[in-house]
Amino acid sequence: MSLPLQRRTFLRGTGAGLAGILATRTAPAFAQGTRLNILRWVDFIPACDVELKRQAADASKALGAEVQFEFINANDLQPRITAAIQSGGGPDIIHMLHNWPHLYEGGLVDVSDLAEWQAKDQGGFYAQSEAYTKVGKRFMALAHSIVPGLITYRKSWFDEVGATTFPKTYDDLRTVTAKLKKKGHPYGQTLGHTFGDAPAWAYPLLWNFGGAETDKNGKTALDTKGAVEAVKFMQAFWKDSCDEGGLAWDDTNNNRAFMGGEICATLNGASIYIASKRGQDKIKDEKGEPMVRDIQHARLPAGPAGSWSYHTAFSHGVMKYGKNQKLAKDFLKWFHGKDPYGKWFQVAEGFSVGATKFWEQHPLWETIDPPMKGFKTAPDNSRVIGFAGPPSAKATEVYSKYVIVDMFAKGVSGKPEDAVKWAAGELKKIYG
Amino acid sequence: MKQPISGGAGSATEVVALPRLHSTSPSGMTRFLESERMLAAILLAPTVLLLGVFIAYPFVMGVWLSLSSTSVGNAGEFVGLKNFIKAWNDSIFRTAFWNTTVYTFWATIFKLVLGMWLAVLLNRNFRGKRLVRASMLLPFIVPTVLSTFAWRWMFDPTFSVLNWLLYKGGFIVTKVPFLSDGVYGLWCAIVVNTWRGMPFFAITLLAGLQTISPDLHEAASLDGANGWKRFWHVTWPLLKPVTLVVVVFSIIQTFSDFQLIYVLTGGGPANSTHLLATYAYQIGVATGLLGEGAAISLFMLPVLFIVVWVQLRYLRKLEAA
Numbered sequence: 001m002s003l004p005l006q007r008r009t010f011l012r013g014t015g016a017g018l019a020g021i022l023a024t025r026t027a028p029a030f031a032q033g034t035r036l037n038i039l040r041w042v043d044f045i046p047a048c049d050v051e052l053k054r055q056a057a058d059a060s061k062a063l064g065a066e067v068q069f070e071f072i073n074a075n076d077l078q079p080r081i082t083a084a085i086q087s088g089g090g091p092d093i094i095h096m097l098h099n100w101p102h103l104y105e106g107g108l109v110d111v112s113d114l115a116e117w118q119a120k121d122q123g124g125f126y127a128q129s130e131a132y133t134k135v136g137k138r139f140m141a142l143a144h145s146i147v148p149g150l151i152t153y154r155k156s157w158f159d160e161v162g163a164t165t166f167p168k169t170y171d172d173l174r175t176v177t178a179k180l181k182k183k184g185h186p187y188g189q190t191l192g193h194t195f196g197d198a199p200a201w202a203y204p205l206l207w208n209f210g211g212a213e214t215d216k217n218g219k220t221a222l223d224t225k226g227a228v229e230a231v232k233f234m235q236a237f238w239k240d241s242c243d244e245g246g247l248a249w250d251d252t253n254n255n256r257a258f259m260g261g262e263i264c265a266t267l268n269g270a271s272i273y274i275a276s277k278r279g280q281d282k283i284k285d286e287k288g289e290p291m292v293r294d295i296q297h298a299r300l301p302a303g304p305a306g307s308w309s310y311h312t313a314f315s316h317g318v319m320k321y322g323k324n325q326k327l328a329k330d331f332l333k334w335f336h337g338k339d340p341y342g343k344w345f346q347v348a349e350g351f352s353v354g355a356t357k358f359w360e361q362h363p364l365w366e367t368i369d370p371p372m373k374g375f376k377t378a379p380d381n382s383r384v385i386g387f388a389g390p391p392s393a394k395a396t397e398v399y400s401k402y403v404i405v406d407m408f409a410k411g412v413s414g415k416p417e418d419a420v421k422w423a424a425g426e427l428k429k430i431y432g
Numbered sequence: 433m434k435q436p437i438s439g440g441a442g443s444a445t446e447v448v449a450l451p452r453l454h455s456t457s458p459s460g461m462t463r464f465l466e467s468e469r470m471l472a473a474i475l476l477a478p479t480v481l482l483l484g485v486f487i488a489y490p491f492v493m494g495v496w497l498s499l500s501s502t503s504v505g506n507a508g509e510f511v512g513l514k515n516f517i518k519a520w521n522d523s524i525f526r527t528a529f530w531n532t533t534v535y536t537f538w539a540t541i542f543k544l545v546l547g548m549w550l551a552v553l554l555n556r557n558f559r560g561k562r563l564v565r566a567s568m569l570l571p572f573i574v575p576t577v578l579s580t581f582a583w584r585w586m587f588d589p590t591f592s593v594l595n596w597l598l599y600k601g602g603f604i605v606t607k608v609p610f611l612s613d614g615v616y617g618l619w620c621a622i623v624v625n626t627w628r629g630m631p632f633f634a635i636t637l638l639a640g641l642q643t644i645s646p647d648l649h650e651a652a653s654l655d656g657a658n659g660w661k662r663f664w665h666v667t668w669p670l671l672k673p674v675t676l677v678v679v680v681f682s683i684i685q686t687f688s689d690f691q692l693i694y695v696l697t698g699g700g701p702a703n704s705t706h707l708l709a710t711y712a713y714q715i716g717v718a719t720g721l722l723g724e725g726a727a728i729s730l731f732m733l734p735v736l737f738i739v740v741w742v743q744l745r746y747l748r749k750l751e752a753a
Contacts, residue, residue: 075698078717078718078719078720079713079717079718081504081720082504082716082717082718082720082722083717085504085505086504086722103504103720104504104505104720105505106504106505106506107504107505191701191702192698192700192701193698193699193700193714243589243590244609244612245589245590245607245609245611245612246589246612247589247609247612247613247700247701247702248589248609248610248611248612248617248697248700248701249589250698253588253589253590256590256591257590257591260590260591262590320505397719397721400718400719400720401714401715401719406702406703409700409701409702410702422523429518429522
């Protein structure tokens with residue numbers, strides 16, 4: 001979607017900041033040589049980072065300051081945030097994942113004014129994006145996007161074992177993928193300490209079998225029959241269906257294994273499809289055909305308690321130690337604006353969806369490949385980390401220590417009851 | 433007025449007293465520099481400053497953090513030994529402590545045995561000796577993160593070249609879970625640490641070997657000692673002090689190792705390969721619980737202190753004897 005005029009219209013409408021810049025055609029009075037550093041993850045769609053680097057030049061011109069992006073592995077973001085906050089220096093804006101703004105509240109600037117603007121301008125946030133960035137009554141980060149996780153699978157292999165439609169329940173998934181594992185095509189799932197795919201699988205599995213980290217009041221409620229049933233399923237699924245090397249995988253291993261023709265399916269963002277499409281000359285199936293033609297996506301199957309998902313939400317936090325907080329907020333208003341965001345969104349090609357519902361109307365969805373259409377509304381069934389209680393710093397601590405992921409990892413090789421008891425004990429230490 | 437110089441041989445001829453170029457009492461600066469105590473202080477100051485800034489300050493901060501409830505963005509307050517007690521009651525901490533001990537013990541043993549063996553071999557004369565000695569240092573020279581990444585690829589759960597070789601060679605029928613099983617993972621880490629640390633042992637022991645006079649070996653040979661006896665009764669006693677120093681260094685470095693495990697396993701699966709350093713990092717830096725992380729890392733201090741103290745005492749005894 002190209003919205004060059006809309007951006008200007010919007011900017012004039014805001015009445016301050018960039019409107020003034022555009023009206024006077026002069027950059028604001030930031031000291032010469034002022035630099036704004038933004039730290040983000042390395043995107044699984046490399047073209048997105050290329051687009052951001054290009055946008056840095058536009059932003060520099062618009063804001064009258066030098067805008068620079070730095071990209072690092074998502075698993076290294078949390079250590080960098082801690083180091084930056086404690087040393088009182090570092091990037092002016094940092095990419096936040098999940099409910100991290102709750103954990104880093106003390107080091108972040110209140111951006112409620114920007115959140116109010118963005119929600120009004122772009123049709124309101126998805127519940128998940130709002131819950132993760134709003135700490136108490138204040139927005140401590142500005143919601144940016146969501147990377148939905150769907151099961152990426154090889155259609156022809158599923159057809160071969162009689163599954164012409166994707167399994168609707170976890171038990172069906174186990175039955176079908178067990179047949180595929182016997183044929184040398186296991187299901188690929190990480191249970192390692194890695195930011196995206198591991199929690200995106202583990203949390204919904206717990207919820208869909210009726211388990212929960214906490215009750216509605218935020219008190220620990222893990223040691224239940226539902227949690228034990230979820231771990232029991234995982235144990236059987238692991239043995240019957242999965243590539244058991246997944247215990248040591250990070251977020252990239254399943255992409256490589258899938259594109260290498262090693263696994264039949266995996267819970268993932270759309271990066272496998274997009275990479276297979278962009279590299280279809282090289283990424284082929286066993287018949288020598290472009291693998292992308294054989295890739296489909298499906299939502300997580302249902303368990304006895306429903307079919308919930310967990311999608312990784314992203315936001316941007318303005319750091320309290322920063323000397324250019326106004327510039328940082330001006331930049332975010334520009335960066336989250338419809339025009340720059342729209343260009344980036346187009347490049348992401350469905351891998352990232354908006355944090356607001358406005359982006360469901362983007363023309364991209366009209367022309368996107370049929371296997372990608374499911375990503376458009378995927379965030380509508382997402383629960384949040386810490387469910388059934390509210391997202392909180394404690395829930396972020398549970399996530400950061402990978403307690404829920406480790407419960408399943410322990411469960412695949414031990415007694416499910418012991419794994420749940422261990423995790424419940426860890427939760428008690430955290431929640432008190 | 434000319435004055436005879438007093439003393440001497442009585443009626444000495446007149447001697448002209450030369451005018452003094454400087455006053456008899458040295459200037460303030462000269463006096464300052466001529467004072468040995470001051471000079472020593474000046475010369476030591478940069479070192480003291482560096483040690484203070486880079487060793488003492490972080491150490492004191494670490495101790496303070498471990499006694500506080502500091503978390504990321506929150507100053508925290510004094511909580512006494514609460515963090516230490518919490519760590520001690522933490523099952524992952526106990527696993528990490530055990531792993532650190534096992535990892536240090538076996539890696540040091542392997543490095544010592546293999547390093548000694550390599551040093552003895554390299555102490556002989558053969559063609560290309562210099563080339564072999566230089567190339568032996570490669571694992572030690574390559575940055576740990578880089579070489580560990582290479583090992584991680586070799587142990588990759590899906591595309592491991594080692595699994596491929598073993599499978600093609602008919603040694604296995606299913607993949608060896610190099611990194612996806614905690615026990616295998618820790619042993620893989622020990623192997624990589626041994627590979628990386630062995631050259632340090634070898635080169636240091638080789639230097640020690642070259643200080644041993646060949647006459648001693650010759651005399652032992654004449655007395656009928658075979659290779660093993662010459663090693664055990666001549667080489668080893670003379671090499672003991674060097675060996676102890678190397679072992680002390682190695683234990684300190686291995687016990688506090690971080691990079692290797694962080695890159696190779698990240699402490700997984702399910703925390704089963706964490707060492708104290710990686711677990712402290714996971715809690716303190718990744719999760720932001722700085723007080724608890726500092727307490728975990730400080731558990732290394734008394735252990736290392738005792739090990740080093742015992743070994744250095746032994747070394748002194750050896751030197752005295």
